[in-house]
Amino acid sequence: MSDEKTDAIVIRTVDFSETSSIVTFFTKDFGKISALAKGARRKKGPFESALDLLATCRIVFLHKTGDSLDLLTEAKLQHRLRASENGLSRLYSSYYMAELLRNFTDEMDPHPRLFDISLECLRDLENSDLEYEPTVLRYELSLLQEIGQAPSLRRCVACGRDVAALHRIAFGLLAGGVLCDGCRRGQRRIVSLRVEVIEILSEFGDPSSSNWRNNSSYKNHEKEIRPFVNNYFAELLGKRPRMFGYIPILGRS
Ligand SMILES: [Zn+2]
Known part of the structure; x- marks a missing residue:
């Protein structure tokens, strides 16, 4: 058991009992974690609005080994989601x-x-x-x-060769990337993408x-x-x- 501190984004909250929730965070230092937040559902609970969906907060939690849930001990709100004000x-x-x-x-x-x-x-x-x-x-x-x-956007996902930047390029949805002429045959779920689209996808x-x-x-x-x-x-x-x-x-x- 160890005490860990990190920045976190709340990505799910599920009721656990009348007073507690299980909160899933995406954290900067540990990736995804799920922790029991005791008292989170009480009106004047210890975490206030730090556990609202997509709030950003600084948390302290007790990491338990094995199958036991981590325990949230502190959550300090840094930013509350405001996207709803704009549509x-x-x-x-x-x-x-x-x-x-x-x-x-x-x-x-x-x-x-x-x-x-x-x-x-x-x-x-x-x-x-x-x-x-x-x-x-x-x-x-x-x-x-x-x-x-x-997705592989430059090299053929099957053979690794550069795919010629023609007007349209075959992309295998199941294969997960572009396919050269030799490899596209027999592949299922192929879409044809404009070369401009491939460039936009690479940039983004x-x-x-x-x-x-x-x-x-x-x-x-x-x-x-x-x-x-x-x-x-x-x-x-x-x-x-x-x-x-x-x-x-x-x-x-
Ligand atoms: Zn190929």
């Missing part, structure tokens, strides 16, 4: 980020850069001067990059660069990008993410 699509996009973190990260498997990107995208969604659709794509692609599930998925913010061609290709990314995530997850039903641009597939 439901922004709020639901934030919930979608939480859904992706719950599904694609593992307990005690830290990804500090993904933590920073998560905070940055949550703040962007709160900012009504910025369009939310590019932020959603940025988040989806950099998350995949950080957890090692990014580069966690070390902020060039995506100045990308002016995203809007022109959104109609092709969204159904593709939606299908790709449904394929990776084995089902359509739940929040797809709530966000107009994610409803298309």
Whole structure:
């Protein structure tokens, strides 16, 4: 048993008893953790609003070995989600980020850069001067990059050769990347993507660069990008993410 401190984002809260909750956090130093928050459901509980969904907080928890739940001992609010003030699509996009973190990260498997990107995208969604659709794509692609599930966009996912940048390029949804002419035969679930779309996906998925913010061609290709990314995530997850039903641009597939 050890006492651990870290920054955290609340990605799920489930009632545990009349007074307690089990809270799942995505933390900077430990990745995903689930901890019992005793008294969290009391009106004047020890954690106040630090455990609201997608709140950012500084937490202290007791890490238990084996199957026992970690125990939350402190949670100090740093930032409360404000996306709801700027429209439901922004709020639901934030919930979608939480859904992706719950599904694609593992307990005690830290990804500090993904933590920073998560905070940055949550703040962007709160900012009504910025369009939310590019932020959603940025988040989806950099998350995949950080957890090692990014689609192969330059090299054929089957043979490793560079794929010629023709007008349209074959992408295997099951294979997880572009396919050269020789390898596409016999593959199932192939979509054909414009080379411009492949370039946009590469730029948005580069966690070390902020060039995506100045990308002016995203809007022109959104109609092709969204159904593709939606299908790709449904394929990776084995089902359509739940929040797809709530966000107009994610409803298309
Ligand atoms: Zn090939």
